[in-house]
Amino acid sequence: MSETFTFTIDGVEVEGEPGQTILEAAQAAGIYIPRLCHKDGLEPWGGCRVCTVTVNGRSASACTQPAAAGITVENETDELVDMRRGIIEMLFVEGNHFCMFCEKSGNCELQALAYRLGIAAPRYEYLWPTRDVDASHPDVLLDRNRCILCARCVRTSRDLDGKQVFGFVGRGPGKKIAVNASARLSETGLDVTDEAVDACPVGAILRKREGYRIPVGLRRYDGTPIGSDIEKGASS
């Protein structure tokens, strides 16, 4: 095993190994850095910026920035927490997120981050974009109203399923998830057992006929905030 080194996160000394990102080293030490586009097992993407920390005073995304000896990392400062709130609020207003009837509610990472960060209402005006739904696949629903463009399905399908079912088209506000077919999801090679189906942090990709199966109160984030498992020391 290569030499370990130490650095600090919010003043707490943390051990790191060469090759680890700041997020991985923090997680191994039981410190949760909020993240949305990053998922354990996927290559870091650095897209959502929710995991932004400061490294020696400069902003960096913890999921892509390598841990290094002696660096000073800030994670839970008022400024960073407010910045993260702002990102989550933007994601809420730029999509159509109706938690009250969404099948993912209670198990949704976007919602769970909003709970953890204490968001009551967004500071920005709702945009109400027009997005489409693709219900063509017999077992999987694709609802772009809820998509936050985290690329988890894109990367999981490509890197873990080896299929490249999903991709992006368009730019700016017009950017959206596309499927690798002439028109619809049913024409792709997507299987309901693909890991890409489970990769979605929100309710944009859902297994059909499984909605509301877990009663309210028993869902993943009903009782404990997102990240609690990491803070209890159950690191990956």
Next chain:
Amino acid sequence: MSTSAAKPRVATVSLAGCFGCHMSVLDIDERIFDLVDIIDFDRSPIVDFKDFTGRCAVGLVEGGCGNEENVEVLRSFRRNCDILISLGDCATMGGIPALRNLVPTEECLREAYLDGPSVHNPSGRLPNDIELPLLLDKVRPAHEVVRMDYFLPGCPPSADTIWAALTALLTDKPVQLPYELIKYD
């Protein structure tokens, strides 16, 4: 107990909502006896007062603004209440009524009054009477119309959430709700 005149007054209203949040207010059960010991209801469907009778300490607003009457009522709540609370998801983010924001208003009216599969409307006319408040182009959450002071999300917010927030406000304590009481569904 303080005298009636000294009690803070609480007003409530349902704008573009379904009254579910008001049902949740009633769901505080027998605690409503404790509540009326420390407050008087002012303008509210609970006591059926149609207009404000005096300055209110707290206004609970259920629902967003879907028509011009909602806007007028919400503005009168802002003028008459010291603290305004968005009660529930519709007031906070538009909620179910805001689903119509995803289609043009005209298309929405056509579907409801002309083209819908169960519509019987031989005259072929859309509702258009001076008595009817005009629809807004989009359903807006309350805080996009007036300044709101607190937000209690939920569909509806649980009775415990409402109780915890109200009692904290009325006893001059900070409103700090535990994790389990803030939910968006």
